Amino acid sequence: MNADIHTLTGAYALHALSESERAAFEDHLAQCAACRKEVSEMRETAARLGSAVATQPPESLKQDVMASIRRVRQLPPDEGPIIPLRGRKWPLRVTALAAAAAAIAAIVLGSQVIRLDDEATRAEQRLAEVSDRYETVADMIAARNTKIMAAKSGDMRATVVVSRQHGKVAFLPKEVPEPGENKTYQLWLIGPDGAHSAGLLADQDTPVIADTIAGANVLGVTVEPEGGSEQPTTEPVMTMALG
Amino acid sequence: MHGATPERPSSGTPDLRAVAQSGHQDLMSQVARGDEHAFAELYDLLAERVYGLVLRVMRDPAQSEEVTQEVFVELWRTASRFQSERGSVTSWAMTIAHRRAVDRVRSSQSTIDREARMAASQRDTPFDSVADEVANRFEQHQVRNCLDTLTELQRESVGLAYYQGYTYGEVARLLDTPLGTIKTRLRDGLIRLRDCLGVSR
Numbered sequence: 182m183n184a185d186i187h188t189l190t191g192a193y194a195l196h197a198l199s200e201s202e203r204a205a206f207e208d209h210l211a212q213c214a215a216c217r218k219e220v221s222e223m224r225e226t227a228a229r230l231g232s233a234v235a236t237q238p239p240e241s242l243k244q245d246v247m248a249s250i251r252r253v254r255q256l257p258p259d260e261g262p263i264i265p266l267r268g269r270k271w272p273l274r275v276t277a278l279a280a281a282a283a284a285i286a287a288i289v290l291g292s293q294v295i296r297l298d299d300e301a302t303r304a305e306q307r308l309a310e311v312s313d314r315y316e317t318v319a320d321m322i323a324a325r326n327t328k329i330m331a332a333k334s335g336d337m338r339a340t341v342v343v344s345r346q347h348g349k350v351a352f353l354p355k356e357v358p359e360p361g362e363n364k365t366y367q368l369w370l371i372g373p374d375g376a377h378s379a380g381l382l383a384d385q386d387t388p389v390i391a392d393t394i395a396g397a398n399v400l401g402v403t404v405e406p407e408g409g410s411e412q413p414t415t416e417p418v419m420t421m422a423l424g
Numbered sequence: 425m426h427g428a429t430p431e432r433p434s435s436g437t438p439d440l441r442a443v444a445q446s447g448h449q450d451l452m453s454q455v456a457r458g459d460e461h462a463f464a465e466l467y468d469l470l471a472e473r474v475y476g477l478v479l480r481v482m483r484d485p486a487q488s489e490e491v492t493q494e495v496f497v498e499l500w501r502t503a504s505r506f507q508s509e510r511g512s513v514t515s516w517a518m519t520i521a522h523r524r525a526v527d528r529v530r531s532s533q534s535t536i537d538r539e540a541r542m543a544a545s546q547r548d549t550p551f552d553s554v555a556d557e558v559a560n561r562f563e564q565h566q567v568r569n570c571l572d573t574l575t576e577l578q579r580e581s582v583g584l585a586y587y588q589g590y591t592y593g594e595v596a597r598l599l600d601t602p603l604g605t606i607k608t609r610l611r612d613g614l615i616r617l618r619d620c621l622g623v624s625r
Contacts, residue, residue: 197591228515235476253500255503372531
């Protein structure tokens with residue numbers, strides 16, 4: 182193991198690395214079993230430090246939590262990449278292609294269950310068609326330092342792909358409730374200097390691909406009047422950290 | 425209900441390491457299968473710790489409640505992905521909680537705010553106030569005693585990074601110490617704490 186990068190285990194376990202260092206360290210972590218063990222032990226240790234500041238939350242929080250989980254569907258085991266790809270156990274170059282294929286297949290197949298051979302064949306044809314449309318996304322997925330995240334908020338589900346190498350963020354809708362009459366969903370990249378529009382969601386099947394903005398580390402989705410807004414005018418229906 | 429699982433405390437003051445140590449794979453399996461009662465039990469076991477940590481990092485009670493709620497929703501949503509061989513339930517939950525609190529603090533604060541906050545908290549002594557605000561629990565005594573075995577620089581570095589959510593670069597500037605030194609102090613400090621607290625897997 183590289184002695185220098187290995188000293189980052191502490192800072193990593195405490196979430197004290199900058200984004201770029203974290204990415205680099207996670208690449209290292211994927212190949213260093215000793216580092217993974219050390220990080221895991223340090224997280225246990227940090228949890229003890231956290232436990233030492235335990236504070237009773239307001240009583241009402243439990244009801245709020247119980248009410249909100251009733252609206253949230255649980256992930257089945259091993260549904261696919263929800264953890265950043267960098268958290269994988271295998272070198273990226275091997276998994277990226279598999280992940281790209283899986284991601285495209287997931288887009289194409291959605292929730293359908295394919296039982297028959299001819300259905301499989303048709304799905305394969307559609308896969309070929311759609312993979313063109315998703316070429317950019319597939320490229321992003323195959324690149325180094327790419328993060329794939331499953332996002333869910335209320336009834337909205339999406340996959341978000343962040344590629345540092347391409348400097349792009351892709352928002353792939355999975356389930357999108359009607360935004361309401363004369364309304365549209367608008368995506369925002371939010372950083373210290375505010376929100377920047379990342380485009381409008383055309384429909385449930387079309388990914389939105391936007392250039393990343395330096396410092397913007399949160400992706401937000403709001404409901405806006407048709408045509409979109411200069412700045413968000415409503416509370417986000419979904420936000421997620423891109424870091 | 426869980427055979428050899430130690431009996432869980434019925435209210436208020438959960439045994440601090442009950443979650444971490446045994447039988448919680450069962451609880452997590454039940455949660456992963458959508459058992460809301462099991463989840464309520466998990467909430468009771470973890471809520472004080474998750475909320476306390478989030479509040480510690482974020483300071484604002486209203487935002488801390490919001491983030492705590494997000495953390496529990498995430499625990500619910502991803503329960504099937506929990507792998508006991510990778511660490512305890514507590515560690516899993518607290519890692520998610522810390523990450524979310526830190527992300528929220530970093531994304532919501534402009535650089536200027538952060539600079540101001542850094543200036544304001546110069547030489548804040550996180551662990552002294554910890555001792556003031558917590559009751560005399562065994563766990564806290566143990567943590568406190570182990571923190572006392574650290575060097576001052578280790579203790580300050582770990583405290584600023586963990587309890588205040590600073591990056592190690594910010595810690596280095598706050599303590600006017602070279603980056604490389606802070607990096608190694610964070611690691612050495614955690615290793616010393618790990619050994620003192622008897623954390624091993």
